[in-house]
Amino acid sequence: MMTRLAPVSESAKTAPPTPVSAATQDGETPRLLVIDGHSMAFRAFYALPPENFATDTGQHTNAVHGFTSMLLTMIRQQKPTHVVVAFDLDTPTFRSLEYTEYKGGRNKTPEEFYGQIDLIIKVMAAMNIPTISVDGFEADDIIATLSVQGETAGWDVLVVSGDRDAFQLITDKVLVLYPKKGISDIPPMDAAAVEAKYFVPPNRYSDLAALVGETADNLPGVPGVGPKTAAKWINQYGGLEGILDNLDSIGGKVGESLRAHVDDVKRNRRLNHLLRDMELPVALDDMVLQAPDREAVEELFDALQFNTLRKRLFDLFGEEEEHDDGEGHQVPAHQLVTEAAALKKWLAAGKATLTAVDVLSEPLGLQREAVAVALVRADSAAVVELGTADEALDRQLGTWLAGDAPKVVHEYKEALKALAPRGHSLGGVVDDTSLSGYLIQPDRRSYDLPDLSQMHLKVTFAAAGTSDAGQLDLGLEGGARFADAVQRGYVALLLSEHFAPMLAERGAATLLAQLELPLAAVLAQMELTGIDVSQERLDALLADFTAAMNAAQAAAFDAIGHEVNLGSPKQLQEVLFEELGLPKTKKIKTGYTTDAASLKALLEKTGHEFLAQLMAHREASKLKQMVETLKKSVDADGRIHTTYAQNVAATGRLSSNNPNLQNIPIRSEEGRRVRDLFVVSDGYECLLAADYSQIEMRIMAHLSGDAGLIQAYAQGEDLHRYVGSHVFGVAPEEVTSAMRSKVKAMSYGLAYGLTSFGLSKQLEISVDEARTLVKDYFDRFGGVRDYLRGVVEQARIDGFTSTIEGRRRYLPDLTSTDRQLRDLAERVALNSPIQGSAADIIKHAMLGVAAELDKQGLKSRMLLQVHDELVLEIWPGERDAVQALVVAQMGAAADLLVPLEVQVGVGSSWNDAGH
C-alpha cells in the first residue's frame, strides 16, 4: 500500500536566492524598477474596496493586495533585473521642518489603511525585494538618488510613482510610470510625453510645478497661473531663474500676481527639488531580482489569505506549486511485524539508517500508554503492536528502541512517557522535530506535525480520522491508525532532513543535541514521577476557601442590599460605577476596570464595605478554584503529574500545564496554604527547594559587563542596597527601605524595557521624578545603559536576539513602522536575552543535577522546575549529598562574570522547603 502525500515541492528545499532574469549575465542592460511605496499603496487602497479584502482577524488588506498585484504585473510586463521599493517615514523631513504646512491639509488616513504599509514591507521581505526609507527624507529623494545611480551605471530605470514630482527625473535612461487612477497599464512617461503634456522638458518640470503649485503637497502656486502660462514663461526666459531675473518685464495681471507671490514660488522650488546624492543603505547590486523566500511567502500569504496572488507569484518566478519527481515523497508501505525474527530482519536491513519512530498511545488514567510503534525509513516501514507482541518480539523492539540506532521522533518526551508503562525507553534520538522546529522559529503557536509540515514542506496531511489519506485501511483492524503513524513518521523524517541545514545555519544544532533533547528525557522522568499531594489537606483547604468565599459573598450582598454575580466584571461595573456611583477607574475596552489594584485604591478612597468583601471574595474564590483544579489533577497514584511544554515560551523557558505548577501562590499567607498541599512522598525524607538568587540581575551584570554591578556581586553585597547607595549618593547603611524598593523596581524593570512612565506609575511618583531616577541610575551604571542600547541596535541589524547559549529569538517588528509594534519588539529585545539566558542556565543545571544523581547512584529525584527553582525529593540519608550536588550543579551551570548564588531549603512540604 502506498499513500500519496500531496503536494510536495522539491524546489522548496533547495531554491537558493538566484537571479530570475538572465539579462545581466547576457550582458544586456540592467533594468531597475524603483517604486514609490506609499504613493502606490494609496493608489491600490483607493482602487480596491477595503470591505472585500480583510483577514479573519479584521486586518484590511486591500492596499497590500493591490500593491502586490501591481508589482507582479510590473515585473511580468517590464521584466526588470533589479527591483527596489522606497518608503516615506512618518518622521519630520527637511521639507516639513522648513515649511510646517508641507503636505498639510490632507485628509486623515482612513482607518482601514492602518497596518497595510507594514504588511507590504513584510511582503517585500518575503519576496527578497529590498525596501529603503531614510529618516528625514522622503521616498522621492531616495527615488531621485536611485535614478541617478542607475543612470550613472548605464542602467535603464523605471520609476513607478503617483507623485508628479517624479517627472523631473525623466531622461533618456529614466522613465516614469504614473498610474492615473488605480492601477492600470498605461505606458511609461518619457521626455516626449512630458513635453506633450506640459509643454516643458522634464528638467524644467520642477520650475513649472513651483509656479503652478501642488495641491497634494499643500504648496500654493501663483494665483491665475496655470501650466500653460507657466510653460510659456519658462520657454520664453529659459527657466525659472530667467523668469525671476526678468520679473519686472512680465506684464498683465498674472505678472502682478507673480511678483506678489514670488516668495511662494521660490519656496516651492526649494521644496520640490529632489535630492539626488543621498547615501543609501542598499547598493544597486543588492536590488537584483531574486526568487522569493518561499517559506516566508507561504506563511505570510496564508495569514493574509492571498491565495490567487500566491499562485501568480510562484507562477511568475517559475516555481511549481507541485513537483513530482517520480521518486521519494511517497509514504512507504508498512508491514505489521508480529515476530521477533521479522523485526530483526527489518532492523538489520537499515542498521545505521535514520529511522523515524512514531508511538501510538491510548489513555491510561490521566497519562498515556503506548499501544504500537511505527518505525519508518525512507523506503520501508514496520509497525509493532505492543499489546499482542510476545516476549521475544517485545525484547527485540525494546533493545533497539533503547539502543544507539539514530532516530527521529516528533515529541520525544511524550513518546518516552507513553513507552515507560510498557517498560521501554528510547535512545539514540538525534532529532525531535517539535524541538528543532521550535529552535528554528521559537514564537510559533503550534509545532504540530501537520502545521510544521504545511509550513516547511508544503505538505498537507490531516490527523488520524479526519483525513482521506488515513482512511485507506479501514478494513484492517487498526490499519488506519498504523498507516497514519507511518505517515507521521515519514513526515518527521522529511522535516528532520529539512531542518538540519537550518539548525546549522542558526548555530542551534548544539542547543538541540546538548540541551533540549537530553532535557526532554529529564522532563519526561520528572513528569512521570509527579509530586505527592496531601488529600486531607486538599479537602480541608477546599472547605476553608469555600466557606471564606461564601462568607465574603454574603457580606458583599449585605453591603449593597441585593445579589450580584461577583465573578462578572460586567455586573460589577454596574454596581460600582452606576449604582454606588464610585469614582471611575482605569478605562478598559468594556468600560472601567475592576482589577485588584483599582479596588484597593477605591477602598482606600471610599472605605465602602462592598469593596472589602469583594476583594476578600476574589482572593478566596481564586484560591478555591485553584485547589479544585489541583484536586481534579490528582492521578490514581495520589500524585500530580504536570506537563512541561518545552516549545511554548519564545524566550526558551519551560511552561507548565495540566495543571500549571509554576503559578502556585507564595506571596500571600492564605496562598501559601496551597503550597503546603505539596508534600514529601511516603518513604522519602523531605522535599528540597533550591533557587537562584537574583539570576536575572546577575545575567544583566554579566551581559552588560557593568563594573559597578559586577563589583557588588563579587563582594556579595545586597545588590539593591548597593545600587541604592550609588544612585542616591548615600552610604549603604543609609539606604532606606523606600530607596531600596525604588531601585529594586527599576533594576528589574530595566530588564523588561521599562519606561519612565511605567516606573512613575509603579512607584506612584511623577514622571519627572522617575526620569531623574533613571538618569541617576544610568549615570552610575553606564554599562547597563550601553548594553541595553546595544542590544536593541544589534537586534535591529541581525533581526534577532541571542542568549548566552546562542538561542535566538527573531524580532521582525523592530523595523516596523507601527510604533506600538516596534516599541513592543524593543522591550522584547531587551528582555529575551536575559530571560532566555536564565532559562538556558537552569536547563543546564537540570541536566547536571540529573546526571549527578544518576552517577552517584542516589535515589533522590527531581520533581519540579519553576523557572529559577528546582524542587527535589530526598531519599533518607541523602540530604547532604543531594544538597551539595544541587548547589554545585546549579552554581556551575554557567560561567558568568558574577557568581551564581543558590539558596536551599528543606521541609516536609513545598511551602516548608521554601524560605
Next chain:
DNA sequence: GCCCACACGTA
C-alpha cells in the same frame, strides 16, 4: 461548543 475579554497566580 468556540472565542474573546478580564482577572490573577507565578518567575
Next chain:
DNA sequence: CGTACGTGTGGGCA
C-alpha cells in the same frame, strides 16, 4: 506606556 506564561469565569456568538 515592564517580559514570559496558564487557567478560570462570564458573556456573546453560532
